[in-house]
Amino acid sequence: MNNNITLRIGVLYPDRMRINGDYGNLLILTNRCRWRGIEIETQSISLGDTLASAYFDLLLFGGGQDWRMQTFVADDLKKSKEQALQDAAAQKTVMLLTGGGYQLSGQFFEAEDGGRIPGIHLLDTWTVDNDEVMTGDIIIECDWLTPNTLVGFESHSGKTFLGPTDRPLGRRIIGQGNNGEDAFEGCRTEYIFGTYLHGPILPRNPHFTDYLIHLALKRRYGDVPLIPLDDELEWEAHQRVLDQAGR
Amino acid sequence: MGLLRSAALALDKSISRAADTFELTRGRIPPGTCIASLWPRLAGDLISQLENEPVIITGTNGKCTTSRFLAEILQHAGHETLHTQEVADSLDEVISTLVQASSIQGGLHADYGIFGFDSRMLYEAVSTCNPRLFVLNNLYLDGLDFEGGPDALMREWRRLFNTLTVEHHLLINADDPILCGGFVRGVPPRVTYFGVEDERLAIESRAARFTRCYRCGTVLSYRLVALAHLGDYWCSTCGWERPMPTIYAINVEIQSNESRFRIITPQGPLDVHLGLTGLYNVYNAVAAATAAVSLGVKTATIRAGLEKAVPMFGRDERVTIHNRQARLMLIKNPTSLNETLRTTFMDGHPARYLFLVDDEIDAGGDVSWIWDADLEVLATRTSTIYVAGSGADHLVLRLKHAGVEVTEVNIDIDDAFHQTMRHMPDNARLWVMATDTAMFELRQSLKELGVL
Numbered sequence: 001m002n003n004n005i006t007l008r009i010g011v012l013y014p015d016r017m018r019i020n021g022d023y024g025n026l027l028i029l030t031n032r033c034r035w036r037g038i039e040i041e042t043q044s045i046s047l048g049d050t051l052a053s054a055y056f057d058l059l060l061f062g063g064g065q066d067w068r069m070q071t072f073v074a075d076d077l078k079k080s081k082e083q084a085l086q087d088a089a090a091q092k093t094v095m096l097l098t099g100g101g102y103q104l105s106g107q108f109f110e111a112e113d114g115g116r117i118p119g120i121h122l123l124d125t126w127t128v129d130n131d132e133v134m135t136g137d138i139i140i141e142c143d144w145l146t147p148n149t150l151v152g153f154e155s156h157s158g159k160t161f162l163g164p165t166d167r168p169l170g171r172r173i174i175g176q177g178n179n180g181e182d183a184f185e186g187c188r189t190e191y192i193f194g195t196y197l198h199g200p201i202l203p204r205n206p207h208f209t210d211y212l213i214h215l216a217l218k219r220r221y222g223d224v225p226l227i228p229l230d231d232e233l234e235w236e237a238h239q240r241v242l243d244q245a246g247r
Numbered sequence: 248m249g250l251l252r253s254a255a256l257a258l259d260k261s262i263s264r265a266a267d268t269f270e271l272t273r274g275r276i277p278p279g280t281c282i283a284s285l286w287p288r289l290a291g292d293l294i295s296q297l298e299n300e301p302v303i304i305t306g307t308n309g310k311c312t313t314s315r316f317l318a319e320i321l322q323h324a325g326h327e328t329l330h331t332q333e334v335a336d337s338l339d340e341v342i343s344t345l346v347q348a349s350s351i352q353g354g355l356h357a358d359y360g361i362f363g364f365d366s367r368m369l370y371e372a373v374s375t376c377n378p379r380l381f382v383l384n385n386l387y388l389d390g391l392d393f394e395g396g397p398d399a400l401m402r403e404w405r406r407l408f409n410t411l412t413v414e415h416h417l418l419i420n421a422d423d424p425i426l427c428g429g430f431v432r433g434v435p436p437r438v439t440y441f442g443v444e445d446e447r448l449a450i451e452s453r454a455a456r457f458t459r460c461y462r463c464g465t466v467l468s469y470r471l472v473a474l475a476h477l478g479d480y481w482c483s484t485c486g487w488e489r490p491m492p493t494i495y496a497i498n499v500e501i502q503s504n505e506s507r508f509r510i511i512t513p514q515g516p517l518d519v520h521l522g523l524t525g526l527y528n529v530y531n532a533v534a535a536a537t538a539a540v541s542l543g544v545k546t547a548t549i550r551a552g553l554e555k556a557v558p559m560f561g562r563d564e565r566v567t568i569h570n571r572q573a574r575l576m577l578i579k580n581p582t583s584l585n586e587t588l589r590t591t592f593m594d595g596h597p598a599r600y601l602f603l604v605d606d607e608i609d610a611g612g613d614v615s616w617i618w619d620a621d622l623e624v625l626a627t628r629t630s631t632i633y634v635a636g637s638g639a640d641h642l643v644l645r646l647k648h649a650g651v652e653v654t655e656v657n658i659d660i661d662d663a664f665h666q667t668m669r670h671m672p673d674n675a676r677l678w679v680m681a682t683d684t685a686m687f688e689l690r691q692s693l694k695e696l697g698v699l
Contacts, residue, residue, distance in 0.1 A: 014457070015456075015458075015459065015466070021615030021618035021619055022619075023618055023619050024615075024618030024619075024648075027618070027648050028648060031648050072459075072464050135613070153613055153615055155613065199615050200615060200618055203618070203641075203645070203648065204641075204644070233640065233643055233644050233647055234644060236640050237640040237644050
């Protein structure tokens, strides 16, 4: 067992997380740690709350594309969290950004009327709203992950584009990915992972979950070998998406 | 109506009937499908023949049942009434209802048309149907598949409602702060609020903990949460609060088979004994009663109509085979699953569940939402759980992380249902919790057996 270890998870704007199944990401991280004897400490960080930049090992920022809440959240990020999040990134805090969280972590989100919601520049991406909703199963290939596939479900109208310094999370095999135009899905740095994969992303991708846990523990505990778990059901669900796509 | 159109209508009805009779398309060529694209004003032409302007019912949950309740009431009042059997996410369902009721010559003789519309379809519904009465049931964030979220939806609705006059009557669920939040900057001229008032209904709800004031963004306070984020709410910062309902239910008693409650109306109270369970159905009944009151129906007739109502497509339909009962419960978002589970817990016995989950994307089967539902409640109870359908593996994974043990998994829906029923003791009950396409498949098979 991985005893005497605690993973500190901060959940940004949890009131926006109970949609698109994103709550599942927190549940999976919690269970996969507890089953290994790793303690979990979870804190919600919502509108008006202060974020202690050095405290968390892993931050989750998810949510849908509710324009009004996006505006509230974007204002709050600018006012009280942008600097702390950038400091956290500099201190190698691992971040999983999904959907609306991914969009707001770039340079800006441009609405249909041309109005821009400023982002917090954790990534160099930008997002433009679009009429067409991109929805369906998605499979991406990631050259930094073993096995190298991630599966999920996407449902977004925003088209996200990578800046010159950005690396994609993966190359889309099935689905629309960032924008349906280029070959990419998501964006990553060494410690930050932005994506449109819902479904949610973690349950059917146990290898990615463990990658995040391992990386997040590194900051305070060094290289912690994770005890293998029985992932038969997880891989069955992963494989079925691949099978349906003829992979 | 021209001869050509009349002939086209006749042909359309024949094709649809033939497809149904010979099960060529498993009921998926509804009347009007063939003719609608050739006759763009078909819906409008038929609706104009109704004696009264149609009633539109919209929101996330309860549209079909509310439509059914209101239709029963109006029929009981002696009015010929049409209503959509399924929620219209396009005009097709409305066209189908109208074409089915029309004669081959295109004549339509009905007093009322009641159409349940997907919340995204309201603008199109109004421009086609020209309604005078709107029922706004609820907006659940977890079931709101509208790009831009509730604010974008409400913005679109407001644009529409700003054009309303005193001739238009809006009936709004006062207990829903997301719905009512859309009207904080002004309400249309004629609005009636409905709701439920019973302190004994108070529950703990995660959805309510996160619902914000649409005026100032503060997390709302609740005097009472009744269902998901519905209840008696107020904002501690700006003072915005739940509007007082004019028509509301009190003394609500819900059992696993039925419910009893009193509806207070300006015309006097009515005591209802509904053959359906679940607080959501009490809300649906109050919504229908509010619509009926505004259409001038007497309270005794409203009561009789509600009590006559039977469940619709998978909404607590009951099937008995060899002394074993199956209750068919449609699940389509976290709120409907949470509330259905709450209903099953009223049974008092260790429950048997068969979850049927279809996640074919083409059929709209994204089941991401199962991760947002409170399936953890099953871990604290003695239950036997079977799972089937193409999305079974996804649900089994969800249940694993909820700490719930699954007894058996099967891919084939029909096979799973009959095997489970066969192995149950006499007089036992099976709760069949099915997503839309899975429910359709099971119902077709039960119809073929003649038990539904």
